[in-house]
Amino acid sequence: MMRKYLVLFTVLLSITFLVIGCSTEEESSSNQDNTDDQIELTIAWWGTSVHHEKYLDVIELFEEKNPNVKIVPQYSGWNGYWEKLATQAAGSNLPDVIQMDYSRLNEYVSRDLIKDLGKYQDEGILNLEDVSELYIDSGSINDKLYAIALGTNSSVLAYDPAMFEEAGVEPLEPGYTWDEYVETARELKDKLGDETYVNIMDGLGDGFIHYLRQHGQWLYNDENTEIGFDKQMLVDYLNIFEPLREEGVVPTPEMVAAAAKGNEHRLIIDGESPTELITSSQVSFVRELTGRPIELTTLPDLPGGEKGHFIKPSLSFSVTTHATDETEKLAAEFIDFFTTSKEANDILLGIRGTPIFPEMQEYLYPKLDEGTQKVFDYITLLEEEYARELYPVPPAGQGEIDSLYDRLMEQYRYGNISAEELADQFVSDANEILVEASE
Amino acid sequence: MSQLRTDLSTNIKTISSRKKVVMKNIAGFLFISPWLIGFIGFVIGPMIASFYLSFTSYDMLTSAKWVGLKNYISMFTDDPRFWKALIVTLKFVVIAVPLKLAFALFVAMLFNTSHKGQGLYSTIYYVPSILGGSVAVAVMWRLLFGRDGAVNAMLEGVGLGIITTDWINSPDYALSVIILLIVWQFGAPMLIFLAGLKNIPKELYEAAAVDGAGFISRFIKITIPMLTPVIFFNLVMQTIHGFMIFTQGYLITGGGPLDETLFFSLYLYESAFEYFKMGYASAMAWIMLLIIAFFTAVIFKTSKSWVYYESEGGR
Structure with missing residues (x-):
C-alpha cells in the first residue's frame, strides 16, 4: 500500500514539475494581473554592458512614473540577438517592444511581425512634428510608421591627428576627393614607415555604397529582385585603390582578416593605421580604446557627382504584432518617454547617437563631453552639406549578400581573383540570393 | 467447490502479480523519466522536426513551405x-x-x-x-x-x-x-x-x-x-x-x-x-x-x- 502511494506521489510530482516548467511565465503574469492590475511589457534590445545599465535605469524611471507597469527586459549582445528573436517569432512569443536595425526592418514588416505606429502619432502619444522627414522615412515602409529611431548614425572617416602631424601630412578636410585620399595615404605610408599601413574603404556597406550613390546608382533595382548597378562600377571602385595595394600601402590580407574579428581589433586602435572608416555610433568607443584624440571627417567627395552620404537610424524601437491592444499603447508611451523625455535623455546622453528630436539635440549638447560633441557637430555638418536621403530599406537577403561580398573581397585581397572576376561573381551570386529571398 | 476456490485464488494471484510487474515497471520508467522526457523532447522530437524541415524552405519568421528535394x-x-x-x-x-x-x-x-x-x-x-x-x-x-x-x-x-x-x-x-x-x-x-x-x-x-x-x-x-x-x-x-x-x-x-x-x-x-x-x-x-x-x-x-x-x- 505504502509503495502504491509512493508511486502515485512520484507521478504527481513529476507532472507538477512538467506543468510548472512549461508555464511559469504565463502563470506569474496572470497572477499579477489578478492581484494588482499590473501590466507587463517586454522589451528586448542588444548592446554592451554600458547600454544595458543605461536602459535599465530608464526602465526603472518609467516604472516609477507608472506604478501599474512591470517591464520585463531581455537584453544581450548583437550576437545571438536575431537568433533569439527568430526563435521567439517561431514560437509566437515575441517581446512587445524590440530594438530594430534598418537592415532587418523589411524582413520583419514583410512577415507581419511589426505594428504600424501611425495611430499613436495621430493620437499625439508619439509626437514627431519637429522630426526631419529624413528620419521618419527611414522608419516607414509604404507610408506606414514601423520604427522610431533612438539616434542617428552615419559613416565617418576617423583619423588620428597625431599621426598626421608626425608624418607632416595635412589632415583630410571635409570635401576632399578620392584622388586626394589615395595621394594622402601614399604620403602617410611613406613617412610613417614599415609598421604602419593605411586603411582603405573597400567594404560594401560603407565605402562602395557611398561611391554608388555619388554616381546616382543603387545596389538593387526598385523591386529588390536583382542587382541594380552597373558591374563596371565595382571594378572602377576597386581600381581606385589598386595602386595602393601594389605599393604595399594597404594592410596585409592577414591584418584585415584579423581586424574583422571584432571592433577591438581595428587597426587605428594600435596605431597600425592613421585612418579608419567607422560609423558615428562607434566613435566614442573607438576613442576610448585608442586612448588618443580622434578627429572626424567625411568620406571622399566626387566633384560633379551627387552627395554620397546618408544619415540613418542607428537603431530603432518597433512594436511587434504580439503586443496586445493594452501593451501596444503602453509600448508607444514607453518609446515616447525613452526618446523625448529629458529625464531619459539625461541618463542616455546620446549613447545611441544624436537624437532625431531637435529639441533633445539642443538640450543634450551642452551636457556632452568634447568627443561626443564632435559627433553631434559631424552629423549637423552632414545634414547641412553632405547628406541626402537614405537608401531604400534593404531586401531580406542582405545579411547573406554582405557575407558574400566579404568572402569575395577576401579572395581578392589574397590575390586569388581579379577585380573583374569579383564583380562578375558578386553580381551573379547576389542575384541568386535575391531571387531566393523574394520567393 | 474447493476446485473453484483454487482457480479463483490462482486467478487473483496472476492478476495481482501482473499488476505488480506493471507497478514495478512504472517505478522503473519513472526513475528514468527525466532522461526519457529529455530524450523524446530534445532528441527524437527535434530529429523528426529536422527531417520534415529538410524538405521545406523555412526562415523561422514565416511558416515552413514544402519544397520537396x-x-x-x-x-x-x-x-x-x-x-x-x-x-x-x-x-x-x-x-x-x-x-x-x-x-x-x-x-x-x-x-x-x-x-x-x-x-x-x-x-x-x-x-x-x-x-x-x-x-x-x-x-x-x-x-x-x-x-x-x-x-x-x-x-x-x-x-x-x-x-x-x-x-x-x-x-x-x-x-x-x-x-x-x-x-x-x-x-x-x-x-x-x-x-x-x-x-x-x-x-x-x-x-x-x-x-x-x-x-x-x-x-x-x-x-x-x-x-x-x-x-x-x-x-x-x-x-x-x-x-x-x-x-x-x-x-x-x-x-x-x-x-x-x-x-x-x-x-x-x-x-x-x-x-x-x-x-x-x-x-x-x-x-x-x-x-x-x-x-x-x-x-x-x-x-x-x-x-x-x-x-x-x-x-
Whole structure:
C-alpha cells in the first residue's frame, strides 16, 4: 500500500514539475494581473554592458512614473540577438517592444511581425512634428510608421591627428576627393614607415555604397529582385585603390582578416593605421580604446557627382504584432518617454547617437563631453552639406549578400581573383540570393 | 467447490502479480523519466522536426513551405561552399584523427611504467581534453597563434623571426592551428590506450626479449596487434567526433580565411542562424549523418581484416 502511494506521489510530482516548467511565465503574469492590475511589457534590445545599465535605469524611471507597469527586459549582445528573436517569432512569443536595425526592418514588416505606429502619432502619444522627414522615412515602409529611431548614425572617416602631424601630412578636410585620399595615404605610408599601413574603404556597406550613390546608382533595382548597378562600377571602385595595394600601402590580407574579428581589433586602435572608416555610433568607443584624440571627417567627395552620404537610424524601437491592444499603447508611451523625455535623455546622453528630436539635440549638447560633441557637430555638418536621403530599406537577403561580398573581397585581397572576376561573381551570386529571398 | 476456490485464488494471484510487474515497471520508467522526457523532447522530437524541415524552405519568421528535394539537390549541384565545407572537414578528419591517435598512443606508452605518481601524471595530461572544447581554450589558442601571439614571440626569441606570420589568418596555416589544438586534446584516447597497454601480458614481451627482439620489433609485432581492438574503438569514436567539429572553428577562425576552415557544422550553423535557411541547414544535418554513418560503416567493415581479438582465438 505504502509503495502504491509512493508511486502515485512520484507521478504527481513529476507532472507538477512538467506543468510548472512549461508555464511559469504565463502563470506569474496572470497572477499579477489578478492581484494588482499590473501590466507587463517586454522589451528586448542588444548592446554592451554600458547600454544595458543605461536602459535599465530608464526602465526603472518609467516604472516609477507608472506604478501599474512591470517591464520585463531581455537584453544581450548583437550576437545571438536575431537568433533569439527568430526563435521567439517561431514560437509566437515575441517581446512587445524590440530594438530594430534598418537592415532587418523589411524582413520583419514583410512577415507581419511589426505594428504600424501611425495611430499613436495621430493620437499625439508619439509626437514627431519637429522630426526631419529624413528620419521618419527611414522608419516607414509604404507610408506606414514601423520604427522610431533612438539616434542617428552615419559613416565617418576617423583619423588620428597625431599621426598626421608626425608624418607632416595635412589632415583630410571635409570635401576632399578620392584622388586626394589615395595621394594622402601614399604620403602617410611613406613617412610613417614599415609598421604602419593605411586603411582603405573597400567594404560594401560603407565605402562602395557611398561611391554608388555619388554616381546616382543603387545596389538593387526598385523591386529588390536583382542587382541594380552597373558591374563596371565595382571594378572602377576597386581600381581606385589598386595602386595602393601594389605599393604595399594597404594592410596585409592577414591584418584585415584579423581586424574583422571584432571592433577591438581595428587597426587605428594600435596605431597600425592613421585612418579608419567607422560609423558615428562607434566613435566614442573607438576613442576610448585608442586612448588618443580622434578627429572626424567625411568620406571622399566626387566633384560633379551627387552627395554620397546618408544619415540613418542607428537603431530603432518597433512594436511587434504580439503586443496586445493594452501593451501596444503602453509600448508607444514607453518609446515616447525613452526618446523625448529629458529625464531619459539625461541618463542616455546620446549613447545611441544624436537624437532625431531637435529639441533633445539642443538640450543634450551642452551636457556632452568634447568627443561626443564632435559627433553631434559631424552629423549637423552632414545634414547641412553632405547628406541626402537614405537608401531604400534593404531586401531580406542582405545579411547573406554582405557575407558574400566579404568572402569575395577576401579572395581578392589574397590575390586569388581579379577585380573583374569579383564583380562578375558578386553580381551573379547576389542575384541568386535575391531571387531566393523574394520567393 | 474447493476446485473453484483454487482457480479463483490462482486467478487473483496472476492478476495481482501482473499488476505488480506493471507497478514495478512504472517505478522503473519513472526513475528514468527525466532522461526519457529529455530524450523524446530534445532528441527524437527535434530529429523528426529536422527531417520534415529538410524538405521545406523555412526562415523561422514565416511558416515552413514544402519544397520537396530542392534543398538536397541544390546542395550538390549549386553550392560550391557546400563542397568546400565537405572537403575541409574530410581533410581535417583524415589528418587530425590519425595524428591525435598516434600522439595519444605515444604518451600512453610513456605512462605505461610502474613509476610512482604515474596516476597523477596521466590525470594532468588528461586535463586538456576536459578543457579542450571550452571557450577559454579556444580564445587562448587565438592569442597564442595571433600575429602578436606567444608563438611568434618565441620564434623571434630563438632567431626564427623570418617565419613568423599571422597563423590564424593565413589560409595556409589556419587549419593546421586547429588540428594542433585537437591533437593536444589527446587525453581520452590516451587513457583508453593506457588501459589497453596494461592488458597486454608481460610474458609476450619477456619471451620476445629472450628471442632478441628490439624495441621496435616488439612494438610492431606485439604492442600494435594486441592493441588493435582499442585502436579500433578509438578510431571510430574520434572519427565521429572529428566530423562534428564546431566550437574550435567557430571561435578561433570563424571559418576563414578564404573558407579554409569552413567545417561542415560551421557552414550548417551559418546557413541556419546567419542566413536563416533552416530547411537547408536541416538537410545538411541529414547529409552529415549519412556521411558519418558511411565512414563508421567502412571502418567497421574493414575492421575484420585488421582487428585482432584474443578472445576469439585470433580470428
